[in-house]
Amino acid sequence: MKFTTNRDNLLKPLQLVTGVVERRQTLPVLQNILVSADDNGLSLRGTDMEVEMVAQASEGVTVVRPGETTISARKLSDIWRALPDGAEVSIEVHDDRAVVRSGRSRFTLSTLPASDFPGLDSTAADTEFNIARGDMQRLVRQTSFAMAQQDVRFYLNGMLLEVTDQHIRSVATDAYRLAMCTLSQGVAGVERIRAVVPRKGVLELARMVADNDEDVHCAIGKNYLRARQGPFSLGTRLLDATYPDYENVIPPMPDNRFVADRETLRSVFGRVGILSNEKYPGVRLGMEADVLTVQANNPEQEEAEEEVAVEYGGEKVEIGFNVAYLQDILGVLDTDSVRIAVSDSESSALIDGPGAEHSVYVLMPMNL
Template sequence: MKISISREEILPALQTVNGVVERRQTLPILSNVLLVISKDNISLTATDMEVELVATIEKTSHKTGEITLPARKLLDICKALPEEAQINLEISNDRASINSGKSRFVLSTLPAQEYPLVEFSEDKTHFQISQRNFKNILDNTAFAMAQQDVRYYLNGLLLELEGNKLRAVATDGHRLALCDTEIESRPVKPIQVIVPRKGVTELTRLLRDDERNVDVLISSNHIRLDLDGIKFTSKLVDGKFPDYTRVIPAENDTPVVANKELLRQSLTRASILSNEKYRGVRIILEPSKLRALAHNPEQEEAEEEIEVTYSGNEMEIGFNVSYLLDALNIIKTENVFITISDPNSSCLFLPENSKDCKFVVMPMRL
């Protein structure tokens, strides 16, 4: 098996698929990339048994075949070669010989037959969505996913399809993020699936900020996207997502309206002297005024005060300041609407003049 390809043709594909290759693998073959040479194209496949990426390069070839090569080493070799370098790859006797100019490398290989590939079931839901809209709802919610929680269904992101609306929801039990967008084609039936953290991370890396549509296929166990010569497939989390609608507070008649950037900066300053472990900050609401107080075990204190639009009752409530800042960093509008009904209830953050995204933060005892 022989192939000749330029560095510029193979390097972007290698960089894309290497994203899912873990450095420490239980199965040696998972450290490899599957190289398949057909008459019309060359495909590179990498997987960690949860997420699979396939990059296809349009290139005609007289000889066909398939083999697996060490993914990181192959990438490092191609990166280190000079620009416009021509790479000649030849496979013989379980060894891969790579020649480029006066450089020569010999890599070990493993048989392609042993490489685990995802089996995508035929029964599937199909829809189209612009890459920008899909990336936007993932970026706006992924920060609220749990990390290594025993409630494994929280270590991922819920995608909910109904009519022509796609909703993304993530929560770790302390805060929740929700974002809606419209899809191009209407699916047959409403569905809910949970995409694991690794899948969400790879998707946000692959999706582009443009209006081109992407095909999304969802089966009982997998989600698949076809993106510009790259095929992304991820397992779905087998579990039931909690009823998130019960924890979203209703909007009231006296929301706090604050300049988002002023509030973010004042909370950032107050957080400097908060307890490093619990990150607690006390928010005191008074008519037209919001104060943020923080202190730590060393008896150090910080106090911030900003003007806000608020005409409700005086109130004092504690929050993890990191959760408040995460929500404010996602909101892009000039002002932010904050609904707090009482000191024991969740706090709802809304961007100005938009109901597409909602952010909920639970209070904490201080």
């Protein structure tokens, strides 16, 4: 196998494909990426047997001799990044060695047979649909931060993607907070499909759609999801689990609610949170007559307090929250204002952006 290309043509494909490859693998070939060259151009594939990324490249690639092999993902990616912008590069494979040449540089890498590289089994799709790149970004960005990490309830270590003929919705929760984003576009003929996408698949999907304006084509099967966007394709196994009944967790809009400028409130939480308990970073919110008082203290008897002008006409309420969780929510909302509503000091808060009900957040209170 031999091909030539410009360094810049393969930089993003290599970064995306290498992103799914784990550094520590029981199978050595899984530390490699599959490189295939034919008359149609170049194909790069990486997998950890749960998530798979494929990148196609044809423009600016000259295939001198077709073939395929597997090359260390990290080493090839590191070499590629280290080459100067615009450099012309060739890769030639002989026996079990791949030689990378660019200018006066030469790198000789070990390879493993392409026949050893595993594929990711997939089932036939139950539904397929196209979604605008911006909408897919919104579904992921506004909910994925609430996914759990390494929770024994493994279904929490992922994001629910729900498709009906009325909506496409994403939901994530770690049992302390819940995030939901709904697009008011459905898929005709679909009654209800629920796919629990694992955390890594969600994060790699976000990376894939970050810099490409093309629509995303999604195919969902019984245990598999594939998302294609232009020359890139992400495949991921789905978590075999029943997701919690999230709709019962979302309370009706409480009467005690205030509206504030989102960036102002975010800055206040950032300042006051400096003196919160490092292990349990909580802040206390006191609401009364168009004023919100934000307080924090720590075991060293240090305190911080700041008042914020808000729109509030409810009862006097004091309630505590994890300030990091509040900041996460304010960081992904795409509205100028934020609305926080509570029933009392012991009930969950409902948070959204006024006039932008497509994103809703539920946050458990914290004892301070």
